[in-house]
Amino acid sequence: MPKLLECALNLSEGRRESVISTIVEVAQGVRVLDVSSDADHNRTVLTFVGSPAAVAEAAFRITAQATELIDMKQHHGAHPRMGAVDVIPFVPLDEATMEEAIAVARQVGQRLGEELGIPVYLYEEAATQPARRNLADVRQGEYEGLARKLADPAWKPDFGPPRPHPTAGATAVGARVFLVAYNVNLGTSDMDVARTVARALRARTGGLRHVKALAVKLAERQQVQVSMNVVDPFQTPLYRVLEMVKMEAARYGAPVVGSEIVGLVPLAVLLETTRYYLQLEGFRADQVLETRLWSGEQ
Amino acid sequence: MPKLLECALNLSEGRRESVISTIVEVAQGVRVLDVSSDADHNRTVLTFVGSPAAVAEAAFRITAQATELIDMKQHHGAHPRMGAVDVIPFVPLDEATMEEAIAVARQVGQRLGEELGIPVYLYEEAATQPARRNLADVRQGEYEGLARKLADPAWKPDFGPPRPHPTAGATAVGARVFLVAYNVNLGTSDMDVARTVARALRARTGGLRHVKALAVKLAERQQVQVSMNVVDPFQTPLYRVLEMVKMEAARYGAPVVGSEIVGLVPLAVLLETTRYYLQLEGFRADQVLETRLWSGEQ
Numbered sequence: 148m149p150k151l152l153e154c155a156l157n158l159s160e161g162r163r164e165s166v167i168s169t170i171v172e173v174a175q176g177v178r179v180l181d182v183s184s185d186a187d188h189n190r191t192v193l194t195f196v197g198s199p200a201a202v203a204e205a206a207f208r209i210t211a212q213a214t215e216l217i218d219m220k221q222h223h224g225a226h227p228r229m230g231a232v233d234v235i236p237f238v239p240l241d242e243a244t245m246e247e248a249i250a251v252a253r254q255v256g257q258r259l260g261e262e263l264g265i266p267v268y269l270y271e272e273a274a275t276q277p278a279r280r281n282l283a284d285v286r287q288g289e290y291e292g293l294a295r296k297l298a299d300p301a302w303k304p305d306f307g308p309p310r311p312h313p314t315a316g317a318t319a320v321g322a323r324v325f326l327v328a329y330n331v332n333l334g335t336s337d338m339d340v341a342r343t344v345a346r347a348l349r350a351r352t353g354g355l356r357h358v359k360a361l362a363v364k365l366a367e368r369q370q371v372q373v374s375m376n377v378v379d380p381f382q383t384p385l386y387r388v389l390e391m392v393k394m395e396a397a398r399y400g401a402p403v404v405g406s407e408i409v410g411l412v413p414l415a416v417l418l419e420t421t422r423y424y425l426q427l428e429g430f431r432a433d434q435v436l437e438t439r440l441w442s443g444e445q
Numbered sequence: 446m447p448k449l450l451e452c453a454l455n456l457s458e459g460r461r462e463s464v465i466s467t468i469v470e471v472a473q474g475v476r477v478l479d480v481s482s483d484a485d486h487n488r489t490v491l492t493f494v495g496s497p498a499a500v501a502e503a504a505f506r507i508t509a510q511a512t513e514l515i516d517m518k519q520h521h522g523a524h525p526r527m528g529a530v531d532v533i534p535f536v537p538l539d540e541a542t543m544e545e546a547i548a549v550a551r552q553v554g555q556r557l558g559e560e561l562g563i564p565v566y567l568y569e570e571a572a573t574q575p576a577r578r579n580l581a582d583v584r585q586g587e588y589e590g591l592a593r594k595l596a597d598p599a600w601k602p603d604f605g606p607p608r609p610h611p612t613a614g615a616t617a618v619g620a621r622v623f624l625v626a627y628n629v630n631l632g633t634s635d636m637d638v639a640r641t642v643a644r645a646l647r648a649r650t651g652g653l654r655h656v657k658a659l660a661v662k663l664a665e666r667q668q669v670q671v672s673m674n675v676v677d678p679f680q681t682p683l684y685r686v687l688e689m690v691k692m693e694a695a696r697y698g699a700p701v702v703g704s705e706i707v708g709l710v711p712l713a714v715l716l717e718t719t720r721y722y723l724q725l726e727g728f729r730a731d732q733v734l735e736t737r738l739w740s741g742e743q
Contacts, residue, residue, distance in 0.1 A: 435711075
């Protein structure tokens, strides 16, 4: 398979459709997989895929366009943000490596700083300091607190000037693995059970290394849900997550009644689950018929 | 996804490499997935994929070429056979339907009969009579018995003359679903257990509708294997096969210690297994990232 990067660029505009479509049109040479706007958040997630060079160029052009059409001084929304293009994460797919995603993050960050005058923080795998790995820490203070943050020597940006861009604020550019949103429904209406199981699964409270979890009430179904982000589904596979939910919920007599994958999931993540349950020996991804049909190989 | 057919054409030549490669070269406009030759069987399976029209044209041209390079009067091998191109099965993939595979089988059969003078039997889903569905029945008597078989009014060919082609014999052309070769290893060296479990699984002896099964000794591992062909893995999914092997073997205290998928498996077959074990609600194939990357859609 070819080297591909995914980019799930977060725009601080979720209401003005003409602005959003004008910005999306700039994404040339890549495949746009999804455009999801939220009016309450006043935010759009634009997901596209392509070669590292094409994804880097598209991310740069989108940011240049957004800088002209979005004025952060006018922006209000429920979601934390600090820039017109708020976050640009690059995700390695197929044979692309994390090193390549990091290289693209740095290259795009540098261009944003030098050519557009936008201060840039590198985050997650692309971070230059441990304190900048976590996006929530980087964005702390939001757009309104940017001038002070950028002036702090500890928060000198990785690229660009140490002051906010007049309209575009600042941008976080990073690299991370593909995350999977995975929810498990329990056959009880008792939220205490969901909270206890979520706590048992969550990395922060002693659970699985790459799981973020919270309890959700499914009022219509009279069920509760353990709603999770598996932030590295290659290291913490879905079967392990499900079986641990089953194990913890069984303690309270609550059965697993269903689960759901929200959005996209890489084939490799599903194959690992299949290998576990079927106890498969030596099963390779290229045994999946479709990988032969769609690959570039002859 | 586009409409695609797979063709796993069986050639009666597994020894002379130059003959095989000359024949394979004729396959233009399709993607050749695999060429597997067996010298003992003196036979080659040539697997290719493409649009219905491209696969039909390639199958015709390969047969025309094989008719010139293979002389069935000189052919000997361990595998039953009746023609230079012995079997041409068409398998619907993606959005192609069985009806389209059957239509291609009939069209290719007709051209083989009219343009090349080869007697053709339609088999499996393309069969015109129930007695011709099973390939083993169609091929009964092999090349050496062809002249007599074709002269029998009950075995008048579907296309072509009622006498063998001088060099190419006769060809079976059919349509069938994708089959999966699936083996389950048991933690015992007792062949009686494997035979009993194989009998319990096999459709012919009361097992699962689309399973063919036999017992195999894995001498080096001191294990036994239930070796299966799941001839319609869409109707009889792999999880049902595995769980039934577990259930039957447990009766004799033998655990399942592993399984293997031999060769290719369609993504849809794996997804059904994932849906079962993860108890997934409403999971669609287009949630697999790669289906978006490789599909023609934007």
